[in-house]
Amino acid sequence: MKRLSRCRSTASLRPLSTGGESGLKDVTSSEASVEAAKPLPEPAAPDMPLLRIESVAKSFGNFRAVDQLSLDIRAGEFFALLGPSGCGKTTLLRMLAGFETPDEGRILLGGKDIAPVLPHERPVNMMFQNYALFPHLSVRDNIAFGLKRAGMARADIAARVAEMVALVKLEGMEKRKPDQLSGGQRQRVALARSLARRPQVLLLDEPLAALDKKLRESTQGELMELQRRLGTTFIIVTHDQEEAMTMADRIGVMDAGRLAQVATPRNLYEAPASRWIAEFVGDINLFNGQVMSRDHSRLTVSTSEAGSLTVSELWPPVTKDVVCVAIRPEKVKLSRRAPASDEGGSHGINRLEGVVADVNYLGGVTTYKVRLESGAMVRSSMANTARLDVDAYLAGQRVVAWFTADDCMVLEQ
Ligand SMILES: Nc1ncnc2c1ncn2[C@@H]1O[C@H](COP(=O)(O)OP(=O)(O)O)[C@@H](O)[C@H]1O
């Protein structure tokens, strides 16, 4: 359950106040201070990664699908490649599996260049987006296919297939053909087939995209459980950021054939490397501005939309004057009156006055849009921690949207 609990901590576990000053005290005393502005730790780089992708490039005609991409992946890691459609995710996986040859660069597995190794001889297997099951073969024969081709003895094949069928919980369905299975069951057959030869690395290309939402969520949990049990390195491709954050130890965000950032889910969300990533992963408020002054790690940024903002700077320091201040909606609290002063401004609380323009009740949270005097909108998302929420805000109500300096990110690009 390590990953599940880690992942939950990236969500807004902090009880958000729905008004008044009491919530302010809780948050500022425990979390907001100048000293807290340290970079979020990333796990140490592995000495010897299982998989090393070195400046790999692949073009189709004049089009560069993968562009000088380098990445290390640890043994036993659950790694997610996240990016918009067409950014080169499948092409990268196909090069790892051996179905495409890189134009440039090298791919090392356990320190050895795998360029000369044929796809079916690599300890790498790929589960395709459309599952690519053989329609005329039974579940059993689909799973056994690669084992037969590898020349495994009959008795060993039978034992391995039984093991795989049990692993993906398809007992009793061994004789069925793919068209006699549900979408979720077909996905399991494809998974069993790709794991049958016990690969060191399993590549999964959008493995859950064909499943409906509920099934996708339960299958995410099962895949994580399976990966933990087997200890196999999983590289999963997805365009769904929640899926990547739920499942992966680390996420590589791809954009136009390049890796824009590689980070833990938490760092990707709380410390995105660019404005593009901040907007791609989750919801965010962005204010363009100019750095006016600097006091230790506190910056004062003048913005036309939200006035002067106090923000904490992470390491490395900002080098440009023109920046973008970014705040996640769940960090923006609303209250009816301005929160009381924060002990000489030591917590760097930013207060923006405005009028509630839009309220969306979503069950677990309510999202608000607050129109500032400049006309700009600030989005706030507050957890509905009480069933009868007498404190909810109404459209047209005057409110103060506030957040601490530590809750702001400063983005240079
Ligand atoms: N065999 C191919 N021939 C020509 N273009 C291709 C081929 N495979 C992929 N592409 C192009 O390369 C780009 C990246 O594709 P792909 O790796 O499938 O992206 P993703 O999986 O991220 O959606 C796309 O623009 C796609 O059209």
Ligand SMILES: [Mg+2]
């Ligand atoms: Mg793809």
